[in-house]
Amino acid sequence: MQWAAAHREPVGVQSTGHGADLPMEGGLLLTTGRMQELEVDPRHRVARIGAGVRWRRVIDEVAPHGLAVLNGSASDAGAVGYTLGGGLPVLGRVFGFAADHLRGLDVVTPDGRLRHVDARHEPELFALLRGGKGNLGVVTSMTLGLVRLEQLYGGGIFYPGRDALEVLSAFSRWAPGLPESASTSVALRWMPHDPIVPEQLNHQLLVHLRFCWVGGAAEGAAALEPMREVSRPLLDAVGPMDYRDIDRVHMDATRPGLYVLTGEFLRDFDAAAVAALLQRAGPGSGCPLPEVGIRLMGGAFARSDGMADAVSGRDAAFFLEMIGWLAPHVAAATPPALAEILRAMAPWSTGRAFVNMHGVPGGETEHARAWSEDVYARLVKAKALYDPDNLLRFQHVVGQGG
Known part of the structure; x- marks a missing residue:
């Protein structure tokens, strides 16, 4: 990211293949598939999950402890990208959106700085990453709360x-x-x-x-x-x-x-x-x-x-x-x-x-439909702050004319 910022080179991010809806012409593609960190703490019901980890691996790790994660319909999807978009779980009516269970994130912002964000450290950035997808940085790992599931x-x-x-x-x-x-x-x-x-x-x-x-x-x-x-x-x-x-x-x-x-x-x-x-x-x-x-x-x-x-x-x-x-x-x-x-x-x-x-949305008006007016305005403001050169310009981008 530091290199991309210095050379004003746009950046795309991909993990498992989900969400590769638009062609990327030029730029630097970051693939996070080798970021396979997974640490499970069953006592405190939390897991630290790397950006390349798929839900299947996490499910198999936590299930023996009577715990579950809030994955979607397919366990083959990447855990981090899914959660950054909110995450629509199979058991959502019981436990809510996957993003509701985020405890913290490690994110590299477009200036190349690694930030550890949570509800106390840079709370606005943390809030916007909980459902704002990949507009503000590249998440390298997340800390996620696990749910107890007995039957x-x-x-x-x-x-x-x-x-x-x-x-x-x-x-x-x-x-x-x-x-x-x-x-x-x-x-x-x-x-x-x-x-x-x-x-x-x-x-x-x-x-x-x-x-x-x-x-x-x-x-x-x-x-x-x-x-x-x-x-x-x-x-x-x-x-x-x-x-x-x-x-x-x-x-x-x-x-x-x-x-x-x-x-x-x-x-x-x-x-x-x-x-x-x-x-x-x-x-x-x-x-x-x-x-x-x-x-x-x-x-x-x-x-x-x-x-x-x-x-x-x-x-x-x-x-x-x-x-x-x-x-x-x-x-x-x-x-x-x-x-x-x-x-x-x-x-x-x-x-x-x-x-x-959201498929392949059109211009900025269509992109904005993924959020409320207030949240979209906050995302656009944060985009201008953290990514003024719009380096993260592929996929579902806010501001910058879409």
Whole structure:
């Protein structure tokens, strides 16, 4: 970073491959994959995690102690980059955003200075890094609080795609009444041929209900029962589980590919929203996207820990999440399909996006939708202070005209 600042050379940062949505022409690319520091203190329930560590390694290290981390749908993602964007965990309704559990960060700012920041040391920089993504420096490690997890009941239920209207309608009525112990989402999925996917589900449009209950199996089963009575599932894989098997809940594809992720926070997901979504992404729509989902928000997502942060989405009821595939035979059709669904769901949108799943945003106005007006103004001010030459100008950049 000192060399880049001296030569006014722009800098890009990459760890696991997630978020490589835009071409980088010129500049210095920093890859953090060799930063594999991992220290776990089960007594105090904290872990120090290097910038190149993936969630899978952390999960396997902490699970024997009855602890868990707040990773997302795929444990193959890098822990640090995910958390800097806020982090939307599978168990978020119980424990909140991943960034809520940040205790401290080691960050190299664009002047080449290594800073140790937390709630007491440079609190504004720490606050803006909790959800502000990579605008203000290169994080080399983070100290993260761990959560105690003694019982978990979860997994997924797959319904035939032809029953999408019935399943999504039932979900829209059932999900808002769930207690905070439950985290859930539902998705229209074109299932790939992948080792993690059961053979009988390959290459067909399905409706995938994902469900997790932090607590006993009997209580979890009772909460899920209304959805088990909907349609006739092709596969019901929900039951008591070890957190090390958390990838079974979403069954994300495990093979690398050219994907773009985008989404929108929603204030509601009612019958009209169900109809609008199915018209663009349901059976017979010809939608080229491999996944279009709706995640229940609320619960601990809606609460902060009292410290300032840059996390968005606390006021949302649901989150619309979409995965587009950029393979040659669908690359041209994917961006219009994403845009069409976003337009169709605009009447239910809060107007906010999520920086970790914002796709390839356009100019500064679109970039700014990932945060509230106040947070965005603070990010722009901090960007001018810490990175006046806009060295960190790739990916999701604030200010500088986007």
